[in-house]
Every structure is written in structure tokens, then in C-alpha cells.
Amino acid sequence: MDVRVEGQMVEAGDSVASTLRKALSGKRFKAVVAACGASGELLDLHAPLPAGCDALTPVFGEDPRGLELIRHSAAHVMAAAVKRLFPEARVTIGPAIDNGFYYDFAVARPFSSEDFPAIEAEMRRIVDARQPFVRREMGKAEAVEFFRAAGESYKVEIVEGIEGDTVSLYTCGEFTDLCRGPHVPDTGFVRASKLMSVAGAYWRGDEKNAMLSRIYGTAFADEKALGAYLQQLEEARRRDHRKLGKDLRLFSFREDVAPGMVFWLPKGMLVRTILEDFWRREHLRRGYELVQGPQMLRVETWMKSGHYDNYRDNMYFSSIDEDAYGIKPMNCIAHMLIFGNELRSYRDLPQRYFELGVVHRHEKSGVLHGLLRVRQFTQDDAHILCMPEQLEEEILGVIHLVRDLMGLFGFEYKVAVSTRPEQSIGTDEAWEMATSALVGAVEKAGLPYTVNKGDGAFYGPKIDVRLLDCIGREWQCSTIQVDFTLPERFDLAYIGQDGGRHRPVMVHRAIMGSLERFIGILVEHYAGALPVWFAPEQARVLTVTGAGDAAAQELCARLKDAGIRVASDLRNEKLGFKVREAQVAKVPYVLVVGEKEAQEGGASVRLRSGENLGLKSVTEIAGLVRADAEEPFKQGGMCYSFS
């Protein structure tokens, strides 16, 4: 029988490898890590050619599937090295993950990064030995016996949990591990790897179980790809909003005073204010109304809403005159009550309430992370109360708002629709109606989406939007949720055309999600070089010598009159020094005033890119800055300027 390999037909060999060898050049064959069978399954190179197999695709290390194999095999190599150095360590699991792999070990003394050099050296020896990965099938009982004899109690537990009669084992050198496979042909393919960090991890991810010692590592097809990845990590560190926030004086944290809560410094607060102002205006333009509820509500209200039962552990409480109050972790209750404040007609619907609502949530201390995970934050929260037949239209409006906002910052994004989970309330009919409204809206908007089956909230289906920043990281921001419960619990109603009382449907949505978090993402996305429209300092006037002070102040005043956020640096320092400081502060426009400019008026303009535009008049400069600030709005159909 003949087998198709990369477009040519070759005679089937005994093994996958021998078949491929007939079709590939020696050099290419050496780089193959595995093969993909006719039905898409991955095969070990050493494996016998499956019966009836009529096509094979070689998989290389650069291929995502090949890379995953390399990483999985790297986990085995690391485990083998650890077993050599620490024979008493018991192995547990070691999968490939997004950016590498890990392996969890049960050891008396947890590993630390100081153990890395020894482990890496041992790994190197194993890699250089080019030990083949040998697969073997074994009956379950036999496998249990094998691992019990080896003292690998965790493996025994895993084998016992596996369905079916046989399991597969892979051996490289003296190390044998339970593994589904496949693997790279030999350890030589794990030539570019690096151990990254250690962490504690619970057995099977359950905090009731024993704490294991996890070692994270990464591996690539070659040193070049590994180097590129390490460089990308370096780039991410360079963009870290916590560092940039400190350097650029945007915000600070005082762990001793208020852990997980932000102190907004003047520049950061200006950025926030501009974003808030823009966002409020945009909401007004799209038919939302601004509202605001109290910061704390009596505890009885939280009982009525269900938050006390379901969310109490994350809430802060206080008491006033012996009455218990809960500080709001969400804004929806006040919006419910605002709807219920008067009798509503179907003519009044939809009601769209928008609030930049400050909420408090008690996050566990270990999960706080700069602006991205805090305990007090501001949601760009809205609740739309509408008739069921308006639902799709309303959701479409929200999706358009998401699209326009993401476009404004140049974010790519991914949409996922989450459907009814096992545990949920509400009728099938309501779920069906809401889910089809969500799907219908996404389709009308022409957006590709995925479905997360059973991942909806217990009270309704939802759309989640994950944005991708400019270095490809994903962030969960926007969420659009349909909710049947709250209108029910608060007995909200409107009078329909028929004169009867009807229950409105509620859409809960946040686009930026948390303002704090969104600003953190923006800082990382732009690496601190914020676009002119919300840069806290759009321009800085620098003098060459003290003789330019008066002209600089005059220029500054005129630009301020033109609505430009400008500062001046009249310090007694050399120009090069001041230029550097402005550059480090990522100021978009640096305006230099020297003798020549003082005489002719205007300033010589240096951009953040380092480009020098030469002498420009005040009017020209104001025009440049303004045009730059308006640029991002050209695509979104939006329009905004802060003044």
C-alpha cells in the first residue's frame, strides 16, 4: 500500500519513521518530531505504521503541535534529571502549557531556583545522550505494580483513575513515566530549554490536597526561538504598568495604608479624568443616562438581591447606628431601584443607566496585582432594562460600542458566547430567548465568536470579550450579561400596550470592565507612550538658556489657551538633559525655545519618535497637537476632545 507524504506517494514502511524517510531529504527527516496520521492523530516516529494509514504529515518543531511535543518531552527530561539528583522526589504530572511546561514533584524540601543550575546541567547531559523515548503498553494492574514498586504513589493513584484496561509508558534512559504520548523521537530534540520559576501547587489543584513543588520551564525547537521568547518576556517586563506607573508618576500603592487600592497621582488622575469624560459623553450620545447610587446599602437589601447569600465573602461591611451596611461590590441594585422609582410605561423602554461606579471587593491578598487586580475599582457599568423583543437590538448597540472602543485603541478582540450552565435558574423559554438574542446580535454585527457551552452565569447567558494587546496578550474586559433574576427579585415592571404589568429584561454590561484595570492595560499596550488625546502632558516647552524664559512662558500660555496640556521646563540645565527627561517622561511634543525661536516666535518641534520637525509657529503647533489628538477617532465614528 502506498502512503501520501507531502504530495508524493511512497511505499508504506514498517514504522512511521521508515515511511517518512522515503519521502523526505535526510536533513528534513532529522528535524521531524512526530507525524500526523490520516485522521489528524499525532504519531510517534518510532510507532509502527497504523494499519490502513494512507497519508502522513511530518510535524516539525516550529509547528504548534510539534512545539507542544517538544515541551511535553522537556517535562520528561526535567523529571528524569530531578530523579537523578533527588531520587526521593516522587513524580506527579508534567504537561505542556501555553508558554512551556511544568512538572509537579512531591518532595520533603520544596525546590528553589538555586536548584536550577544543577537540574539544567543534568538535563543537558540527558539531551546530549540522545536517549530515545521508548513506548510500551502495559495492563493497568501491571502498571500499578510497576509504580508501586518504584515508590511512585502519585502515579499509582493516576493509573487507578484511568479508564480502560491498558496504559502507556514512555522510557528515556533510566526514567520511565506514565504518559499518553506521543513524544519526540529522542531527548536530543529538547536542546533549547530553560527552567523559569518554581511555585507551590496543590495535587490536582485542590487546596485540600498536599502541596507539591512545581518547576516551570520552557522549551523551543532551537536556541533562536528560545532567545526570541526570552526577549519577549523582557519586553513585557519593560512594559509592566506597575513600573511605568511609578516612573511616569501616574499612580502609587501604599500597602501599609490600603492594600489593593490605588492612589491616583495628578498625572494618572488626569488620564483617568479624560477617559471618564470621554466615556460619559459617548454614553450620553448613545442614549444612556447617567445615574449614581449610594456607596453602601443596608444589609437587608443585599439579602434581597441575593448578594448576601452568594457574594458575602467578597464584601466589606460596616455598621451605622447599629444598622448593618454592606459596601457595594456591584452597581446593579441601585440601578434596579432607580428603575423602580416610578411607574414605567413600555414607551419609556429601554432605560439605559450608566454609572462609573466605585465598587469594593475583598480579593484574597495573594491575587492582588498592580492595577489589574485591586480591591477598590471603578466599573463602567450600565444596566439596560428593556422589553424582551428589544433585547437583540440593545445587545447589538452594546456590541457596537465595544467595537468602537476597541478600534479607538487598536485592540483586536475575541468574542465568546456562554450558554446555560448545569446549575441555573429561569425557564427554558427565557434562556432560549436570551441566548438567541445574544447570538443574533453577534452575528448581525458580523463578528466571529466561539461558544462556551455551559459557561454562563446561573442567572443568564453572557458574551465575554477578550482583547489582545500589541504583544499578543489576552485580557478579559467587556462582559454583556442577560439577567432574569434581579428584575424578578425587585419586582420591576412596566405597563405594556395592553395595560397589564410586564417584567422587563435586564442587560448588565461593562465595556472597559474596570477603569483601573483598563488603564493598566493601556499603559502596557502603549508602553507608557500614551496617545496624544489622553496623554497627561501633551507638550513640554524647553528653554536652551535662561534668556528664553519669557518667550517660553508666552508660548506656554498661548498653547494653554488653545486647549493644549502643556508644561514648561525652565530649569537651569543643559538642553540635552531636558530633552532626555522629556523623552523618558514620554511627552509627545517637545518644544524647544532658544534665541532664534524667541526672536521669530514659535518653537522647534521634536516628536516622541525623536523626529525633529524644525521651527513651527504657535498656530502650527496647536494644529499639529490637535490633529494628532483627533486622529484615533477618525475610524470609530466618534469624536472627542478634552478641555
Added chain:
RNA sequence: GCCCUUGUAGCUCAGUCGGUAGAGUGCAUCCUUGGUAAGGAUGAGGUCACCAGUUCAAUCCUGGUCAAGGGCUCCA
């Protein structure tokens, strides 16, 4: 909460194999008036996170506490 790492000047970090500490940067003052990424000098600034223990002596060793950072979702 749990595991690993870390905690020294406003910031970034050295250092002391146990004898209470240093650099760069920033800040202040002075000199310097310099044309697009760092001019020079001088000075101020620290209960070495906190609490115990060991010791003649602890910032350093030991134990504990607090905080931060990396993880604790990826399942042979």
C-alpha cells in the same frame, strides 16, 4: 489562605564569612548660559520591614509576624 523568592536612602540596588552601611539616581545649595537622550562641586537624607531568641555585640544567624513579587486554571 498555601508554596517559592524578596524586603537596606524618595527610586534602582551593592554590602557586612556578626563589630549599627555604601553607590548610582533623585532632592537642596552653589558654579556653569550650555541647541535636541545625562556639565561639575558640595550637602541633606537610613531604628538595614517589624517582633522575639542566640551572642560581649545582630542589618547579617535562628524563629515568628507583616508586606511585595512569581505561582497555586492548563491534569498520564
